[in-house]
Amino acid sequence: MVGANDSGGDTSRSSVSAGSGPTVADLGEQALIGRLTAMSTRAAADLPTDSDRLLIGPGDDAAVIAMSSDLIVSTDSLVQDRHFRLEWSTPENIGRRAAIQSAADIAAMGGRVSALVVSIACPPSTGVDWVLAVNHGLNRAAVAVGARVVGGDVVSADQIVLTVTVFGSTDGRAAVPVSGARVGDRLAVSGPLGSSAAGLALLMAGRADSYPDLVAAHRVPVVDLAVGVIAAEHGAHAMTDVSDGLGAELETMARASGVSLEVVAASIPMAAGLAEAGAELGVDPAGWAIGGGEDHQLLAAFGGAPPAGWTVIGSVLARDDDRPVRIDGSAPAVPGWQSF
Template sequence: MGDASQRRTSRASSGGPVSELGEFGVIDRIVAGRPQPDGTLLGPGDDAAVVAAPDGRVVATVDTLVQGVHFRLDWSAPEQVGRKAVAANLADVAAMGAVPTGLLLSLACPASTSTDVVEGLAAGIWDAASEVGVGVVGGDTVSADQIVVTITALGDLEGREPVRRSGAKVGHVVAVCGVLGWSAAGMEVLRRGFRSPLAMVAAHRTPRPPIAAGPIAARAGASAMIDTSDGLLADLAHVAEASRVRIDIRSELVPVADKLRDVASALGGDALRWALTGGEDHSLVACFPDEDAVPEGWTVFADCRLGIGVTVDADRWGGAGDPGWRHWR
């Protein structure tokens, strides 16, 4: 991690390019002085970290944000990008019914990247991590032609079985916790050159997944769960395929917020389409044996039937465009 004199020198060079700090100076900016929770038994400074695993099993997931693909610095501040990177990973941990225990960060960027950008990314990452009681326990820094932020998140099942995508059964109900279509609406607002309404723009810049709702759903008996990273239809298709069921969405039950309808009306968009196909909300969608098992704060909008796939009002989705995000499309 570098010696103390190197760290003092690196702190004195704020605002310059990362090339002036070097690898260890950048690492220092990211981790120095940040408190670690009790579950971090050994944090940054050695070849690897040591994180407590009370359950004896570790939930692990990784997600990457690439500049120009997942974020633009003319649309989002570095702090917001850092938060977004953490949100995408914590939602995956929550979707397994687990509680987060630690994060690993890999940061790639050009040598000309301002240290202010790095510090902003780090601040956003640490703020989002601290809100759920975890720390950044280690990682890596490398040079690249553009900024790439990769987060690995670890989680603990607390003695429960993981909630997989394959557990839904015919007759089970499907519910969502969190917003639908807000990030897509926010991206459209930004694409049009606007910066409001703030709620939609914020949902795109810094999604706020209901992390605590994942373990709660698991305790309530959720049979399958996923987060809405690529869009409701696209992500439910994974559940339907893995569970060998047909998930039928009732469009009148999909929680389309009035604010979303207002934005769609102003921009000539389709609020229901955003809710069904817009990604990066990272809300949680879960299947439950019946409505009585659905926890407070969840909204039932679909059920599981015979067949395979996803339908809307018993028909295949007929909306314009492909239902959800896919890379290399």
């Protein structure tokens, strides 16, 4: 099975149409940065006044953010034709997806997102409007989680690469590590799984119109990242986001925590339409839910009942080196995403 992060292994590179407007080479680096900065400043106007901790913003050598507690930092890159295809996603989709997947790492630590910086690498022939649309998506997603884009970089490259570095805060709480699961804990996920992998499979099969919600979820993850803070306040012992597939994330949590994890497959919540799409493509939808990844729901271990909206899928057991993760008594059949 192809992982949800994978565009299918095609190494051909789709060109970005310059359209009738200027390219980034025509406009120039400083003018492009000026437009990107102005867009980010306008987007931040929608944030509540008390959420803006920016002391020095875009346009300087670096941003300065007031922090009242531990700083959480994470970074992610999206590479053209590896993580997204230009013919399958709009530039706004790509920008939103880049921001959400980075913000999910902060949520998985029980943190609140404060700010993002973005590096956009692209060929000189890339249209200015295309880059601005990506930036619009980035800002839209950032504001949706209460954050803002505070700077970044643009650089010439042979293909498009977006790198988002995201900063967050624990607001005085201890961060929730992936290594904290304890024997007797309940395992739970924050929402349905498998939609991104199913959407990719539908796109690859040329059936994008059959299940538009699944395809849309592949283009832009549908997830409420506020649940990370809620889980931390509820006393979660361990947490991670489901980016590489549930099976892979279970393996990471088990090994980091020195425990074994037991999951009941029937308890894993699946996205609406997943079973029907699987039947149409001749695929077991459980493979999408367990191995697909990129839904960016959260997986956590709780000492008691999880918060409302979470689904218990299993439990934490004493360490069994031969079987650190068991789903219905067996090792996961789908390995999850591998970058190399």
